[in-house]
Amino acid sequence: MAGVRPLSARLVRITFAGAELDGLQIDEPAASVRLLLPGSATAALVMPIWNGNEFLLPGGRRPTIRTFTPRRSDPVARELDLDVVLHGTGRASEWAVAAEAGRQAAISGPGRGYTIDRDAPAYLLAGDESAIPAISQLLESLPPETPTQVEIEVPAPEGRVALPEHPNATIEWHDLAPGAPPGDALIAAVRRTEIAPGTRVWAAGEAAAVQRIRRYLFNELAIPRGQTTVRGYWKHGRAGDDDDEK
Numbered sequence: 001m002a003g004v005r006p007l008s009a010r011l012v013r014i015t016f017a018g019a020e021l022d023g024l025q026i027d028e029p030a031a032s033v034r035l036l037l038p039g040s041a042t043a044a045l046v047m048p049i050w051n052g053n054e055f056l057l058p059g060g061r062r063p064t065i066r067t068f069t070p071r072r073s074d075p076v077a078r079e080l081d082l083d084v085v086l087h088g089t090g091r092a093s094e095w096a097v098a099a100e101a102g103r104q105a106a107i108s109g110p111g112r113g114y115t116i117d118r119d120a121p122a123y124l125l126a127g128d129e130s131a132i133p134a135i136s137q138l139l140e141s142l143p144p145e146t147p148t149q150v151e152i153e154v155p156a157p158e159g160r161v162a163l164p165e166h167p168n169a170t171i172e173w174h175d176l177a178p179g180a181p182p183g184d185a186l187i188a189a190v191r192r193t194e195i196a197p198g199t200r201v202w203a204a205g206e207a208a209a210v211q212r213i214r215r216y217l218f219n220e221l222a223i224p225r226g227q228t229t230v231r232g233y234w235k236h237g238r239a240g241d242d243d244d245e246k
């Protein structure tokens with residue numbers, strides 16, 4: 001790990017560096033990598049062994065692995081940035097709070113990203129805090145002329161961050177009401193948004209919340225499935241060792 005920089009009170013950018021990143025090429029926005037964490041913030045990293053079915057540590061324990069968006073990768077400088085939400089209790093979140101240069105972690109990937117439809121008449125991007133890195137990349141990758149509506153839910157105003165400039169994007173931030181289930185404000189925002197025919201929708205966040213968004217898009221609006229990408233990034237009340245499968 002080469003550096004740590006707060007982007008907001010709830011989001012921290014962690015830069016990894018090392019020869020092991022040689023050749024890590026990420027071509028599409030909203031891709032994924034898997035982050036293997038040490039047993040504790042100060043412990044040395046122990047690499048697990050693939051037993052043909054899963055990664056296991058010596059003694060048979062499962063390693064802590066979480067999924068993140070490779071926010072910036074530089075194959076020449078051999079650097080990789082991950083933006084990690086400081087949401088509270090969670091191995092990755094707690095590790096990120098204590099992260100400092102020199103500590104070790106391992107990365108595998110990348111997993112497939114999102115292919116932008118450059119001919120789409122408009123885009124709707126919707127997500128919670130965990131989707132801010134992916135939404136930022138999408139804003140950087142979308143054609144400048146494409147009208148783009150962005151809806152982001154944060155648990156508190158201090159979760160807002162500066163997003164990349166896009167000349168045709170409208171960004172709306174929504175604060176989750178205290179005690180409301182995650183995604184509540186995001187779902188309401190998506191329901192309020194006028195979605196013109198042909199609009200491509202990309203949404204990610206808490207699994208149950210985005211499932212409700214998916215049902216709204218398919219069942220109520222009858223948007224063709226090929227025009228939507230909806231991904232569960234985490235599950236409320238459940239630690240994620242297998243986030244990709246959510």
Ligand SMILES: Cc1cc2nc3c(=O)[nH]c(=O)nc-3n(C[C@H](O)[C@H](O)[C@H](O)COP(=O)(O)OP(=O)(O)OC[C@H]3O[C@@H](n4cnc5c(N)ncnc54)[C@H](O)[C@@H]3O)c2cc1C
Nearest residue numbers: 068069085087090091092093233234235236237238239240
């Ligand atoms: C493709 C993909 C890309 C992702 N990209 C990012 C990214 O760039 N940045 C990022 O921060 N996350 C990202 N995530 C989500 C991240 O993998 C999960 O939030 C993960 O569970 C965090 O691990 P943890 O150890 O901090 O918490 P866990 O140990 O997994 O969970 C502990 C508790 O915290 C809750 N929790 C987990 N995540 C959140 C959250 N975001 N907000 C509130 N409560 C939460 C859980 O419900 C559980 O109760 C991505 C997920 C996927 C699948």
